[in-house]
Structure formats: structure tokens, C-alpha cells
Amino acid sequence: xxxxxxxxxxxxxxxxxxxxxxxxxxxxxxxxxxxxxxxxxxxxxxxxxxxxxxxxxxxxxxxxxxxxxxxxxxxxxxxxxxxxxxxxxxxxxxxxxxxxxxxxxxxxxxxxxxxxxxxxxxxxxxxxxxxxxxxxxxxxxxxxxxxxxxxxxxxxxxxxxxxxxxxxxxxxxxxxxxxxxxxxxxxxxxxxxxxxxxxxxx
Amino acid sequence: xxxxxxxxxxxxxxxxxxxxxxxxxxxxxxxxxxxxxxxxxxxxxxxxxxxxxxxxxxxxxxxxxxxxxxxxxxxxxxxxxxxxxxxxxxxxxxxxxxxxxxxxxxxxxxxxxxxxxxxxxxxxxxxxxxxxxxxxxxxxxxxxxxxxxxxxxxxxxxxxxxxxxxxxxxxxxxxxxxxxxxxxxxxxxxxxxxxxxxxxxxxxxxxxxxxxxxxxxxxxxxxxxxxxxxxxxxxxxxxxxxxxxxxxxxxxxxxxxxxxxxxxxxxxxxxxxxxxxxxxxxxxxxxxxxxxxxxxxxxxxxxxxxxxxxxxxxxxxxxxxxxxxxxxxxxxxxxxxxxxxxxxxxxxxxxxxxxxxxxxxxxxxxxxxxxxxxxxxxxxxxxxxxxxxxxxxxxxxxxxxxxxxxxxxxxxxxxxxxxxxxxxxxxxxxxxxxxxxxxxxxxxxxxxxxxxxxxxxxxxxxxxxxxxxxxxxxxxxxxxxxxxxxxxxxxxxxxxxxxxxxxxxxxxxxxxxxxxxxxxxxxxxxxxxxxxxxxxxxxxxxxxxxxxxxxxxxxxxxxxxxxxxxxxxxxxxxxxxxxxxxxxxxxxxxxxxxxxxxxxxxxxxxxxxxxxxxxxxxxxxxxxxxxxxxxxxxxxxxxxxxxxxxxxxxxxxxxxxxxxxxxxxxxxxxxxxxxxxxxxxxxxxxxxxxxxxxxx
Numbered sequence: 001x002x003x004x005x006x007x008x009x010x011x012x013x014x015x016x017x018x019x020x021x022x023x024x025x026x027x028x029x030x031x032x033x034x035x036x037x038x039x040x041x042x043x044x045x046x047x048x049x050x051x052x053x054x055x056x057x058x059x060x061x062x063x064x065x066x067x068x069x070x071x072x073x074x075x076x077x078x079x080x081x082x083x084x085x086x087x088x089x090x091x092x093x094x095x096x097x098x099x100x101x102x103x104x105x106x107x108x109x110x111x112x113x114x115x116x117x118x119x120x121x122x123x124x125x126x127x128x129x130x131x132x133x134x135x136x137x138x139x140x141x142x143x144x145x146x147x148x149x150x151x152x153x154x155x156x157x158x159x160x161x162x163x164x165x166x167x168x169x170x171x172x173x174x175x176x177x178x179x180x181x182x183x184x185x186x187x188x189x190x191x192x193x194x195x196x197x198x199x200x201x202x
Numbered sequence: 203x204x205x206x207x208x209x210x211x212x213x214x215x216x217x218x219x220x221x222x223x224x225x226x227x228x229x230x231x232x233x234x235x236x237x238x239x240x241x242x243x244x245x246x247x248x249x250x251x252x253x254x255x256x257x258x259x260x261x262x263x264x265x266x267x268x269x270x271x272x273x274x275x276x277x278x279x280x281x282x283x284x285x286x287x288x289x290x291x292x293x294x295x296x297x298x299x300x301x302x303x304x305x306x307x308x309x310x311x312x313x314x315x316x317x318x319x320x321x322x323x324x325x326x327x328x329x330x331x332x333x334x335x336x337x338x339x340x341x342x343x344x345x346x347x348x349x350x351x352x353x354x355x356x357x358x359x360x361x362x363x364x365x366x367x368x369x370x371x372x373x374x375x376x377x378x379x380x381x382x383x384x385x386x387x388x389x390x391x392x393x394x395x396x397x398x399x400x401x402x403x404x405x406x407x408x409x410x411x412x413x414x415x416x417x418x419x420x421x422x423x424x425x426x427x428x429x430x431x432x433x434x435x436x437x438x439x440x441x442x443x444x445x446x447x448x449x450x451x452x453x454x455x456x457x458x459x460x461x462x463x464x465x466x467x468x469x470x471x472x473x474x475x476x477x478x479x480x481x482x483x484x485x486x487x488x489x490x491x492x493x494x495x496x497x498x499x500x501x502x503x504x505x506x507x508x509x510x511x512x513x514x515x516x517x518x519x520x521x522x523x524x525x526x527x528x529x530x531x532x533x534x535x536x537x538x539x540x541x542x543x544x545x546x547x548x549x550x551x552x553x554x555x556x557x558x559x560x561x562x563x564x565x566x567x568x569x570x571x572x573x574x575x576x577x578x579x580x581x582x583x584x585x586x587x588x589x590x591x592x593x594x595x596x597x598x599x600x601x602x603x604x605x606x607x608x609x610x611x612x613x614x615x616x617x618x619x620x621x622x623x624x625x626x627x628x629x630x631x632x633x634x635x636x637x638x639x640x641x642x643x644x645x646x647x648x649x650x651x652x653x654x655x656x657x658x659x660x661x662x663x664x665x666x667x668x669x670x671x672x673x674x675x676x677x678x679x680x681x682x683x684x685x686x687x688x689x690x691x692x693x694x695x696x697x698x699x700x701x702x703x704x705x706x707x708x709x710x711x712x713x714x715x716x717x718x719x720x721x722x723x724x725x726x727x728x729x730x731x732x733x734x735x736x737x738x739x740x741x742x743x744x745x746x747x748x749x750x751x752x753x754x755x756x757x758x759x760x761x762x763x764x765x766x767x768x769x770x771x772x773x774x775x776x777x778x779x780x781x782x783x784x785x786x787x788x789x790x791x792x793x794x795x796x797x798x799x800x801x802x803x804x805x806x807x808x809x810x811x812x813x814x815x816x817x818x819x820x821x822x823x824x825x826x827x828x829x830x831x832x833x834x835x836x837x838x839x840x841x842x843x844x845x846x847x848x849x850x851x852x853x854x855x856x857x858x859x860x861x862x863x864x865x866x867x868x869x870x871x872x873x874x875x876x877x878x879x880x881x882x883x884x885x886x887x888x889x890x891x892x893x894x895x896x897x898x
Contacts (some may be wrong), residue, residue: 044776082769082776086860089769090775123766131787132768140787183779 026129028162028200030073033104035056037167037194042187043093044084052076053066053192055121057104059199065108073123074179075188083132084185089140095130100148115156115164123148125188129179144180148188149173155195162200169193207838365504365664443631506530506568514575517632518557519587524573525550534565538572578632586638587832592682593619593646599639605629619643647684654691656731656758666690693729710737717741743795743803745894755791758781759803763793769807769892772850772881785810792881802879807892825886829896832873834882841866842886850881872897 035055043049057071075098080095106119127144134140150173156166172192174182207877357646363743465872508529516522526533526549535546538561545551561574597618604614605627618624624639653659657666663708666672671690678684704707707716711723718741725733744759757764766778769790775783785791824837834848841864849858849872857880862868875897 083767083773084777085775085783085785086777088784088786090789093776132773133788137788192802 017087023137029061029077030115031036031059032201033059033071033160034198035194035195035196037170037192039167039188039192040135040190041077041079042184042190043079044082044185046167046191049077049079051078053194057106059106059198061108065110067104067106067108067117069104069118071102071104071121072099073102073121075099086129086142086183086185087181089131089142090133091129091142091185092134092171093112093129093185095128095134095141097126097128097193098186098188099126100124101126102138102148106152106154109118113158115154115158115166116199117154117156117166118194119154121152121170122148122149124178125174126188127183127186129186130183142180144183145178146174146180147176147178148192149175150192155196156198164198166196166198167194204854211605241674268646291470331634373685383582401688442884483590489808506566507565508569508571508573510564511573515578515656516555516575517578517629518555518580521554522575523550523552524562524564526566529566529571530568531566534564535562545563580632580634582627582634582636584636584638586640588640588642588870589618590642590644590681591618592644592680594683597643599626601626601628603628605634644678644680644682646682647678648687649685650687650689652689652691654693654729656693656729657695659690659692661690663689667694668692693727693731695732696727697734697736699738701738701740703740703797703801705742705799707742710739711735715741717737719745729744743797743801745795745803745805747793747805747808749808749810753839754782754784755793755808757793757795757805759795762797765794765796767792767794767804767881772848772856772883772892790892794879804879804881804892804894805893823891823893825882825893825895828893829898830872831898832871834870834872834883834895836868836870836884838868838884838886844887845884848883848885849875851878 033055035057037053037055038063039051039053043051053073053075055071055073057069059067059069059121062068077094077096077098078095079096083090084093085091085145100123102121102123104119104121106117108115108117110116125146125148127142127146131137131140131142150170153162154166154168156164158164170192172189173189210661213787264677273821293308308358321556335787379482414718428674440572462837481578483668485828499898509527511524512529514522514524518840522669524535531549533547533549534544534809535548535551536542553562557577557579559574561572563570589597598615599618600615601633602614604612605628606612607616608624616626618639620641621643624641625636626639627634627636629635641709646884653661658665660666662674666688669690672687672688672690674688676686700710707714709715710721713721715721715737717739719739721737721739723735723737725735746758748756748758752758755766764779766775766783767773768775769792775791783791788810790809792805794802794804796802823839826835828834838845843864845862845865845868847858847860847862847868848856850856857875858870877897880897881894882895884891884893
């Protein structure tokens with residue numbers, strides 16, 4: 001699922017690049033934002049797993065340079081095949097799923113073709129992990145919920161009137177636990193970095 | 203007429219001559235009667251007056267009689283000086299009352315009333331123990347008779363406002379005038395005293411007789427010292443009476459005497475052993491025994507008067523010092539029996555006494571004083587006192603009256619630490635008491651017991667747990683403190699506990715131990731005390747795990763590292779490295795123990811929600827040999843249709859997976875397997891078992 005999601009994001013990215021020639025020279029109100037990041041996850045025994053994270057969002061230029069939007073995000077957990085005891089459940093770490101739905105708000109400044117776009121992502125995180133006994137006991141899994149906030153700085157270059165490519169850098173922080181507990185075995189609080197593509201729609 | 207007148211004149215003249223002749227003859231006869239004891243006069247005559255005083259002629263009674271009237275001629279006396287040295291008079295006749303005067307000497311009116319018979323009968327009155335006529339009994343009385351009176355005209359009148367001393371001494375043994383008073387004057391009759399006046403009193407004695415304040419009326423200094431009021435101290439031979447006075451006028455007369463109104467005495471008085479009958483005058487008869495002796499009467503200006511050491515009573519061998527306390531000098535000290543041998547010219551003289559009485563005199567230009575010294579002979583009394591004491595209690599002997607110790611010291615307290623004979627002397631009056639001290643100082647006894655023991659030692663009902671020196675004090679047979687010392691050495695028994703872990707059989711002392719357990723060896727220390735060695739030996743790790751409440755796993759081995767595994771499939775639970783772990787995820791779990799020193803062990807797998815210890819499950823399968831080298835035999839309790847055998851390494855990696863069918867015994871060939879620990883999983887159609895195997 002995650003692989004499909006990433007693949008579609010990349011395809012979408014290249015499609016956007018191909019389509020820029022047709023963009024008009026006006027700034028659209030709506031745009032689609034694609035981001036992919038490398039997210040270090042602090043794991044068991046203080047080891048760090050570098051996981052991949054993809055985000056797809058729709059943004060709306062509210063007034064002038066103020067952008068708001070919503071997004072969906074998923075994490076490709078690349079952790080090892082170890083098992084761990086979490087909340088008295090023997091969890092297969094490779095079964096961890098970490099998805100996010102959220103809103104974003106930012107300020108997009110444009111200097112010539114340079115886009116400076118600081119923004120904040122506020123996400124509702126869903127953590128799912130299956131125990132070893134999950135095949136026989138479907139209730140034996142972890143379902144935790146968090147609220148995270150991720151300030152980011154996107155630096156882009158407008159390759160066309162509607163398409164911007166760039167890099168981003170931010171810091172992901174879980175700030176609330178709605179359900180479950182904070183996990184030492186899966187700690188996403190870390191700096192993240194990646195690339196993004198913004199494509200104007202209308 | 204003229205013839206008649208001439209005849210009458212002649213008759214008178216003749217009568218006068220006759221009378222005079224008669225008187226003369228009578229007087230001669232009387233004087234002849236007085237001198238009955240020639241020795242007396244001779245002694246008086248031969249008496250030597252002290253230096254500084256006029257050595258006048260000692261008058262005999264004849265002289266007294268002859269010079270009687272000179273008293274009333276008021277001769278001028280240089281001074282008044284009377285003592286028993288320079289004037290010794292005795293009268294054995296009533297007539298002597300009229301004779302006892304001397305007009306040109308140290309004169310004093312002295313009257314002695316006695317009779318001829320009495321004089322002879324009681325000669326002791328005139329003899330003292332030295333054989334001299336020292337005991338005189340003077341009596342002066344004022345009577346109606348004209349023969350008395352003892353006032354003197356001083357050659358050197360007393361100077362107004364000058365101080366004088368009149369001293370006189372009563373000889374011990376003097377007796378008061380014992381006159382029986384029949385009528386009045388009772389307040390005086392038994393009084394006996396000394397009166398002196400310094401004024402020419404009236405001869406009207408009748409006034410004195412009737413008025414005791416007579417002298418005062420005439421403003422005459424009046425002193426009296428009643429002998430009966432002043433008890434004579436019999437310890438002294440002489441009792442000095444002294445009157446210090448200031449002359450309130452320039453007196454020319456001194457009147458001194460014993461006064462007593464005898465006028466009313468009319469009854470005979472007896473007093474044994476003396477008895478005197480005296481008749482004075484023509485109309486009055488007096489009976490009395492005798493008065494007292496005035497030994498010394500001196501009247502000198504105070505600065506001339508020699509005040510010296512009083513009579514000395516001392517012991518033979520004593521060293522004493524005689525001294526002049528006051529009085530103008532210079533001085534000349536001498537013994538009275540050798541007055542010309544001057545011993546000292548200082549105001550003091552130190553002498554060491556012989557064993558006889560002696561009298562020293564000190565002479566000044568104005569006065570002479572005598573100091574009689576009465577020496578008591580000394581004797582020494584011996585006695586012996588034995589003493590016993592102990593070395594640590596030195597004998598302390600106190601003698602407050604110490605005179606001399608054997609070492610010539612005079613300590614009142616002396617301490618003795620050595621056995622021996624000693625002595626000390628005390629002096630009691632003039633006698634010495636020499637006390638011989640036979641002192642025995644018993645030594646303190648010491649003895650020591652050296653004792654060694656283990657842990658404790660009981661001695662004399664006391665348990666001692668520490669080494670040390672203990673001293674006991676006891677009383678020896680000689681009643682002295684003695685000391686017994688226990689020199690104790692306590693050596694402890696030694697207990698050593700050794701906790702030892704070994705993966706392999708353990709060699710300890712003299713044996714090899716292959717099983718976990720506690721082993722005790724009892725040895726001896728160098729002090730022959732018990733040395734108990736305890737070995738708490740653990741062979742291999744305790745691979746037991748305990749499951750509680752179905753979900754709580756606990757490894758029973760302490761102090762090792764832990765890693766929990768999920769069995770079937772064998773997978774490490776990454777974050778479970780503590781001795782305990784809890785899970786609700788179904789499955790079987792085991793733990794691998796590692797002491798970090800090359801010893802590792804794996805517990806049996808125990809399924810969740812089961813109970814008890816993993817090792818309480820009786821094995822149904824035997825695996826041997828274990829450890830193994832190449833081949834491993836698995837012997838099942840029965841034959842199973844499907845047998846799956848898997849081997850995992852400690853990381854959970856599967857090494858071997860092989861299947862057997864319808865077998866009860868499986869032989870595994872594991873030559874290629876590296877040395878180390880592994881986990882063997884045997885799964886049949888009925889159960890799954892895990893075993894630890896070790897390849898060497």
C-alpha cells in the first residue's frame with residue numbers, strides 16, 4: 001500500500017513536470033502539494049531507523065501569500081524484523097503502520113522564481129502494530145493515536161507558472177497522545193528532510 | 203624653900219636615874235632573851251647582798267632596839283628595797299615589835315609575833331630546804347599599841363605624775379591571816395591583803411580602826427590585793443604581785459604593810475600545827491597564828507625596774523633562754539652562788555640545764571632580779587610496739603608529741619616502707635619515752651597466668667571475649683593486697699563464606715564439586731582455632747523461569763544478563779532484557795542467561811497461561827549426550843508420526859530444520875555445527891518442546 005502510494009506520488013510528480021509547459025502565468029488558487037521525506041525513527045535500543053514518508057495535500061491560497069490546506073501522509077517503516085514487547089504485547093515491528101491526516105498553513109513568498117514557503121503541518125497520527133498472535137487473535141494489535149506538529153521550511157524553484165520543485169526541512173514532534181502511550185520503540189520526534197513538488201490547479 | 207625645892211629636884215633626879223637605870227637594865231635583860239638562836243643572826247649577817255645594792259650592816263636585834271627611835275626621825279632613804287636577801291629579820295619576842303627598825307638601810311617595819319617557846323618549838327619556820335633562813339613570817343598590824351607602823355620616809359620622794367612599780371611576791375604556801383571575827387568588821391576580818399600608801403599618814407590609828415576608808419579620806423592611794431581572792435598558783439614557788447601606779451603627788455612617805463584590825467579579836471585562835479600566844483599592850487590579848495611572807499618589795503621608777511623571765515621550771519638537759527624584758531641596763535648575768543662570775547652582759551643568756559636547781563641573777567645599776575630555775579631530772583621509759591603492714595600500704599606513724607626520731611628528725615608523721623627496727627622518743631614533762639618500733643612490711647605478691655583460648659575464656663566465673671591483661675586483687679595470707687594477672691590471648695575462630703559460580707565442576711580445597719550446593723570444610727587456624735569454610739557453589743546458571751498469573755515471567759538466576767525469547771518460532775524479544783517480563787501475547791517464552799564470563803544457559807520454554815516452573819514439567823524426552831561433540835540422540839517417550847526438529851542459534855537464527863516420521867529415537871549428525879549453545883525445538887503432533895544443547 002505504501003509502495004503504491006509512493007509510486008503514485010512520484011508519477012504524479014513527473015506528470016506535473018511534464019505539464020508545466022501549459023501553465024498560464026497566473027497564480028492558481030488551488031494547488032496540489034507532494035512531499036517525500038526521510039524521517040529518522042528512534043527505535044529499540046536507541047537505534048535509528050530511517051523511514052520514508054510521503055505526503056499528498058491540497059492547498060488553497062487564502063489571501064495573498066497565505067496558504068491553507070489539508071493533507072494525508074503515510075510512513076514506510078523500514079525497521080528490522082525484530083519483535084518487541086509493547087504494552088505487554090509481542091509486536092512484530094515490521095507490521096507498524098503510521099498514517100497521518102492533517103491540516104497545513106503557511107506563507108508562500110515568491111522572489112522571481114524562488115519560492116520560500118514556511119508552513120506548519122498539524123497532523124492526527126494513527127499508529128497500528130500487530131502482535132505475533134494477530135493471525136489467530138485479531139484483537140491482539142496496538143492502535144495508538146497522536147497529535148503531531150511539524151514546522152517546515154520549503155524552498156522551491158518555479159520551473160513553470162504552476163509548478164514548483166524544492167526541498168523542505170522540518171521537525172516532527174508528537175505533542176499529544178490521544179490513545180495509547182508514547183513509545184520508545186517508535187519515536188518519530190526528529191528532524192525530517194525531503195523534496196516537494198507543488199502544482200497549481202486552478 | 204629653895205632647900206626644899208632642891209630636895210624635891212634631887213628626889214626627882216634620883217628617881218629618874220633609878221628609872222633610867224631600871225629601864226636600861228630591863229632592856230638589856232630583854233635583849234638577852236631575844237637572841238636565842240645565834241645561827242639565825244649569823245646567817246643574816248653573812249648574807250651577801252646583790253651587786254648594785256647597798257651592803258649595809260645587818261643589824262642585830264640590839265641594833266634595832268638601839269635605833270628604834272630613829273624611825274621617827276624620818277631618815278631619808280634612797281629607795282625602798284626589801285627582799286629576803288638583803289634583810290632577814292626575825293623576832294621571837296613581843297619586844298621586838300619595838301625594835302625592828304633600822305634608820306639607815308633598806309628598812310622596813312617588820313614585826314613577827316611569836317613567843318620564845320614557839321620560836322624554839324617550830325624551827326622549821328626559819329629554815330627552808332636550802333638550809334637558809336628563807337621562810338619569814340611577817341606580820342604588820344595596826345593596833346592600839348604604839349609599836350606598830352610601817353611607813354617610811356623616802357629618801358627620794360616620788361615625783362608627781364611619774365610611773366612606779368611596786369612589786370611584791372607571795373611565797374607559795376603563805377597562809378592567810380586566819381583570825382576569828384567575833385563581832386563586827388566582818389567584811390574585813392577574813393580579808394588579807396597588802397596596802398601601801400605614799401603619804402605620811404596620821405598616827406591616829408584609831409581612825410583607821412573604825413573607818414576603812416580612812417586612807418581615802420586622806421587622799422592616800424589605796425591598793426589592796428586580797429590573797430584569799432587571788433588563789434596562789436601552787437605550780438610556782440613565788441606568786442608575783444605587782445602594782446603599777448602613777449604618783450599623784452610628790453610623796454615622801456610610803457606606808458606598806460598588812461593591815462588588819464585586831465582590836466576586836468579577843469578569842470584565842472588555833473590553827474595547827476602552829477599555836478602562838480601574843481600579848482600586846484596591857485589590856486588586849488591577841489591570839490593568832492601567823493601571817494604570810496612578803497618575799498620582795500621593791501619600789502623603783504619603772505624604767506629602772508628589771509622585768510625578767512619568771513621562775514623557770516624546766517627539765518634536765520633543756521636549753522633555755524633567760525632575758526630581761528624591760529628595765530634599764532647594762533646587765534650582768536651570774537649565778538647566785540657565784541655572783542662575781544659574770545656570764546653575760548647581754549639582755550639574754552642561753553643556758554643548758556644540769557640536773558640541779560639553780561638561781562640566776564641579773565644585775566643592773568638600779569636593780570637586781572633573780573630567776574630561780576627548778577630543774578626536774580629526766581628519766582627514759584622504754585617500750586616496744588610491733589607493727590605489720592604491707593608493701594603497698596606504707597606504715598604511717600604519727601606522733602604529735604615527737605621529741606626525736608631515730609634519725610634525729612622531729613617529724614610528727616613518719617612513713618615506713620622497709621622492715622626494720624626503729625625508735626622515736628616523746629617527752630612527757632621531763633621524762634622521755636623511747637618507743638621501739640618493730641616494723642614488718644610484707645611485700646605484695648604478684649603472679650601471672652598466661653592463657654590462650656579461642657573465641658572466649660571463662661575464668662573465675664567471668665567470660666572474657668577479648669584479649670588483654672586482667673588483674674585481680676586479693677588478700678594474701680599475710681593480709682596484704684596481692685595481685686594476680688591473667689594474660690589472656692583470645693584468638694577468633696574463623697568463618698569464611700565463599701560464593702562461587704562455575705560453569706564447570708569446581709575444585710575446592712581437596713575435592714571437586716559438580717553440583718550446585720553449600721559445602722562446609724572445618725579446618726584449624728594457626729592458633730588451633732576452628733576455621734570454618736563455607737562454599738556456596740553454583741554450577742552453571744539457574745535456567746529455571748517462573749510464570750505467575752499466567753503472564754508474568756521471571757528468571758530465577760540473579761546477577762546475569764537476560765534476554766527473553768519467544769519460542770516457536772524462536773525470536774528474540776528485543777526490548778526484554780530484564781529478569782522479568784510480562785506479555786499477553788500467546789506463545790511460549792524462554793530466557794537466555796549470560797554471566798558475561800563465558801557461561802550461558804537457556805531456560806526451557808514455557809507457554810503463556812500455564813503455571814509453575816518450567817522445570818517442573820517432567821521431561822518426556824531424553825537428549826544425550828549434552829554437551830555433545832558431533833552426534834546428538836533424541837529419545838522420545840514414544841513414537842510419533844510427525845516429528846519436526848529445529849535448531850536455533852542464540853540469536854534466533856534457524857540452523858537446522860529436519861523432519862522425521864514414525865520414530866521414537868532420532869540421531870542427529872551435527873559435525874558441521876560450530877561450538878556453542880543452541881536451542882533445540884522438537885515438535886510433534888501433540889506438543890512442542892525446547893531444549894538447550896551445547897556443542898563442545
